Amino acid sequence: MASSKKPHQQNSAFLKHQAISSSDLSAHPLSVQLNQFLTHQLQTRRSKPNLLLALSGGLDSMVLLHLLAAASAKLPFQLHAMHVHHGLSPNADSWAEFCQLQCQQLNVPLQVVHVQLNINNGLGVEAEARALRYQALFAAQNIDFVMTAHHQDDQAETLLLQLFRGAGVKGLASMAAVDTGRNLLRPLLNVPRQTLQDYAVQHEITWCEDESNDNTQYDRNFVRHALMPVLEARFEGVKTVLARTASHMAEANDLLETLAAQDAEAVLEDNTLCLEGLAKLSLPRIKNLLRWWFAQNGLSMPAADYLNEIAAQLLNAKKDADLNLVMQHLILRKYQQRAYLCEDKPAAAFDLVWDGEPFLDLPSGGRLVFNQVLGKGLSLKLGMTKLRITNRDGGERFKPNPLRPTRTLKYLLQEINMPPWKRQYLPLIYWEDKLACVPGIGIAYGLEASGDEAGLEIIWQE
Incomplete structure (x- = not known):
């Protein structure tokens, strides 16, 4: 665990939390920004929506916990928190206890959810832990919004990681402050981590330090500790610039989504694709439409080479040729110049x-x-x-x-x-x-x- 002033060893006793009144917090620029964000997002919801904060116990989520607890005294929402216990660290139980203590002091209901990682599924520890965390958060009952404490530094790191993976426009858009499809909110996305740390020091907020955050074998930690300092030394304000680039990519992705929806009106009917109409589009628009169609059916994006192969087979196959391409839980099939996404399940006799x-x-x-x-x-x-x-x-x-x-x-x-x-x-x-x-x-x-x-x-x- 670490205090707001000086890191402590993981087995140190918890520092005593010093309660901060809502009046002390409300004048801070972070509080003003959060209240404006929440006011805008909550105005279309029921009278008192339930917000669920993903609480790791780290600096970012602890600051957001305090900000939200203060905001709940002024704004019409009910705050809840969830701590996902991955069991990866010998300190995991201590982190859960710390979160329970902090939430008790702030009168915030906390749910601790234990998950078990499958390290053999090929995702890697980082991706598997993240997937299980979101799975637990979105499985919570009677929740209107899930909130995470991602900040500007996280956004800059995500953009670089996506760039190194060869992501397209959608991937380079990185994270959205408002993910309407999942009712996921990231109110601190344009806030530098240093601002959060300064806030924590000023208000004597304590937090936990995850020792794995220093392990540069993980890609994100390598970017954070090895690559980003070099970039910052050369390019002033590089994190802000990278986050701005992600915002530009998000706008470009919105335009591509709009174009795909317009093309879908012309060539998509009852979730089947007219191949004659598809052939009239340029190849970039075809691939853009296919990505959109796959996403509408709950499919993750195929690799670039595979997407090119799919487009080629749809456009060049003979009229009576069969097509059976496995697309995760669905199969892409063709019949009479139309393409279908079908469930792969045998017909039971009845x-x-x-x-x-x-x-x-x-x-x-x-x-x-x-x-x-x-x-x-x-x-x-x-x-x-x-x-x-x-x-x-x-x-x-x-x-x-x-x-x-x-x-x-x-x-x-x-x-x-x-x-x-x-x-x-x-x-x-x-x-x-x-x-x-x-x-x-x-x-x-x-x-x-x-x-x-x-x-x-x-x-x-x-």
Whole structure:
């Protein structure tokens, strides 16, 4: 642990916290900045939203804890804190105890969450710990915003690390002060670490020092301790400049996101991509749209070479060529000049009975919804109180139109351009051993309601 004035050994006793009144804190520029930030972010929320602070016990999060505790006396929010116990350090228990003590003194509810790292998953200790930390934070119940104490120095380091990894515009944008997609707030992102340390010294705030922060085997620590001092000696204010560059990249990324959304309106329908329309775009716009589409479906960005390969296969594949590219938890497939992102799950065989329920969940996912209507759907005058629901067995024949001959179900599914992999999930509705309804195709001739007849509309929700 360290005090605000001088580092102590990790096994030192905790320094006594000296309480600071909210009036002492409110006039400080950091308090003014935080209050303005919170006022802007909270105005669209419910009357008293719940804020969850990620509290490591280090300098940054301890300063933010004190600032937020003071702000909660003036602004309408309820402050909570969470300490994620990774168990990586022999001092981990002491850090958790320290956080509990500090939160008790400030009347802030604290939750300590223990996580277990999987060091064999290939992510590395830093990335795995970060992933588990965010997982715990976002799993918290009844929380409107998660807050972290990332500051300007962190932003500058992140930009350099992303640059060394060959990141594109999105990666170089680094961290956002407001991550609306996750309701994640970083109110100190434009504040230098030295300002936080000066504040801690002035207000006699104590904090913990993680000994691993000095280990330059970790990339971020190498940038912080070995590289950044050299850059600062040569380029004055380099951290501020790097953080400003990240801000420029964020603006550029917003423009690219807007462009991708506009392109998606022209070539994306029901989450499927029209390849003919895609081919009319330039290659940079194609890759930009693919990144956007993948992100919309919860996929992390593929490496640059793989993205180029995906674009090439989508553009150059023959019309009837199969495409099966693994994209993490999804598979990228192609059918009839359209590209699909599909779940990789086998279709479970099912044989169900509908007995009047408003909906029926299917074993392979999705559901059938049953609505009573007039003049369409299965005619209820035939006494259809029970229906059999099953998937395809092969060889089925169906006649939905009196003016057309009976066709094989395979022919009819090809006619409506249903992709082959979707057909295995297709539920078929039977009445008295007769194929009565095929979602997407229609009702068997002779079984449909007409005029003012009561009917049963069956909708397949995939």
